[in-house]
Amino acid sequence: MTIRPQGPRIVAYGVMVLMIVSIVAIGRALPDYVYFATSEKVTMTLLLVAVLALLHGVGRSYVRADASSIEIVNGYRRHRFTWDQVEGISMKAGAPWATLVTTDDERVMLFALQRTDGDGHDAVRQLRAWAA
Secondary structure: OEEOOHHHHHHHHHHHHHHHHHHHHHHHHOOOOOOOOHHHHHHHHHHHHHHHHHHHHHHOOEEEEOOOEEEEEEOOEEEEEEHHHEEEEEOOOOOOEEEEEEOOOOEEEEEEEEHHHOOHHHHHHHHHHHHO
8 A cells, every 4th residue: 555645746846837937937037137156056956956956855754564564664764663573553633644653653644645635534443453
């Protein structure tokens, strides 16, 4: 079972496209006498790459589980646990996403299980069944 957040993915990749289109449109609309120094171009490019990397991190988040283990990717960080390492999984009222608690009392947010996606509670129930 693989779960990916649909709402945040749509927003993240949509914003990426809008940013690139806006930058190209603004760049073409500037008058000829407006120019940027090399340091300004480098700064704008690095800022754009940083924002695009952050948005891609949001879009690539997922939870992958099977009968033996669970793998969680939040942004660019990957967690892998066997079910005997999992103490519990919860999605408290008002929480934006689910939380996994390990037997070492480590808490890992399951960013892919968004409350706003609607199917988060069903996925939490299925993951709890595997963890039991």
